[in-house]
Amino acid sequence: MRNRAGEETATRIVDAARRILSEAGLEAATVKAICDAARVRPGSFYNLFDSKETVILEVIRQAIVAVDPDPERTGRDHVTDLMEAFVRFVEDQPDLARIYITVGVSGGITDAGIRTRMIRHHTERVARFTAALLRDRPELTQTEAQRQIEALLAALNGYTLQRMLDPDFDFAGHARGLLEMEPR
């Protein structure tokens, strides 16, 4: 089969970039560092990717996508399901979670493309959660539900941020606690 070897190498490079971005930040993600971690020479890197930026953006794209699992299920989830999915994401894929919350934001400041993507993703997330909440509690108005979801997602992002700083922080506990803290 064509392209087999090249694809495997490309995957190894993106994986290495993700690890470095997560563990040491954007500054440390040099071509040399990524190549060393992927056991590849720079020539091979540039045979597969146009630039370092391409790889970094690919990792950020992966992170944004991974935040929102099973998007095809839209319209059949409860808020607790969506919440649980996010908790699992943060716990099981801390690399991508860290990139989403740090590199995504700081990259969003610099790069207009990333900013647009991040904002759009957030809008869609709000819509999905809001629809689920309205399904659970039909007595709420659209505006009320959206307000509450925005607060919930902000708190989740805030907890994620703290989790990235403090490995001992009980993210799952705090996140689930938010559900028992709905507005009066």
Place this chain on the structure above:
Amino acid sequence: MRNRAGEETATRIVDAARRILSEAGLEAATVKAICDAARVRPGSFYNLFDSKETVILEVIRQAIVAVDPDPERTGRDHVTDLMEAFVRFVEDQPDLARIYITVGVSGGITDAGIRTRMIRHHTERVARFTAALLRDRPELTQTEAQRQIEALLAALNGYTLQRMLDPDFDFAGHARGLLEMEPR
């Protein structure tokens, strides 16, 4: 007076570093860029600071301190006062707010000193807010109050994060909305 000129120059350098860090991120904060913005030559920079890192860390330190205005007032504020102070901080000093939430966190991943500082600052903030909440609503237990404050601060940080991405986001409105959304 001795040292007068040097101190003024040092201030100009730190100010320039803050502006660049906020507007263009850590990557863009090169010694050359900082020197140009501060109207200073590299030699002068290194006469006043040991390294670029020293200046960056100083800016981050400033940002962490600025999040918590008037700490000498501790013990006499209501939760609304503390909330209003934070809203004003984000609106009036977006440079420092952006650095706190982005550079601070991503720096916290790399630098153990920053991480410790960020975590300690957060702990103190939780304590201050919790004390204020207990003053407003003495019927709450310490644990309940702290739980609610942790959620509140997480939501505030989450909103701040979003504000950094989307300049059109109504941060003040959403932040104040959290107060009308206390747990049942």
Place this chain on the structure above:
DNA sequence: TTCTAATTTGAATCTTCGCTCAACAAAAGT
């Protein structure tokens, strides 16, 4: 005014960055 220490300069140094390329190796198609 004169002296001296603080301050600024800007060219130079050394390192590392992202990236290229000609040559080689491996694999696929015929």
Place this chain on the structure above:
DNA sequence: ACTTTTGTTGAGCGAAGATTCAAATTAGAA
């Protein structure tokens, strides 16, 4: 087996990075 495409290598390029330093300048002290 032979040709062609695909993948890998690693030395090396120019640009940009942080940092240094001897010389020039400035400004406070005497």
